[in-house]
Amino acid sequence: MPTDPITTILIALAALVLWVMSLLRHPIGTCPRCKGAHIVQTRLGRVRTCKKCAGTGLHRRRGATTVHGLYWTLTGNRQRQQRREDIARRLDARRTGDRP
Numbered sequence: 001m002p003t004d005p006i007t008t009i010l011i012a013l014a015a016l017v018l019w020v021m022s023l024l025r026h027p028i029g030t031c032p033r034c035k036g037a038h039i040v041q042t043r044l045g046r047v048r049t050c051k052k053c054a055g056t057g058l059h060r061r062r063g064a065t066t067v068h069g070l071y072w073t074l075t076g077n078r079q080r081q082q083r084r085e086d087i088a089r090r091l092d093a094r095r096t097g098d099r100p
Helices: 005-025 064-096
Strands: 028-030 039-041 047-049 058-060
Touching: 005 064
Parallel strands: none
Antiparallel strands: 028 058, 039 047
């Protein structure tokens, strides 16, 4: 069953968008080494805390740091500008004696 290349590209793009959205929503997952159990067994049979997650059982998902950095780069300037405008509006209201 041959598929159209555009359909394949759209499906891949949709999968990428869903993956990025899941990283934004859930950036931390269970540790891949201990599977969230906090401890691992060594080859000698000893039990110790997991070094990969430092015993927390949690680990940042692959790509989460990049996606969040990009998100805050894109939205950070807009939010900063809105805060500055809000502060300026409050200062103007204080100078004129009005309440915001």
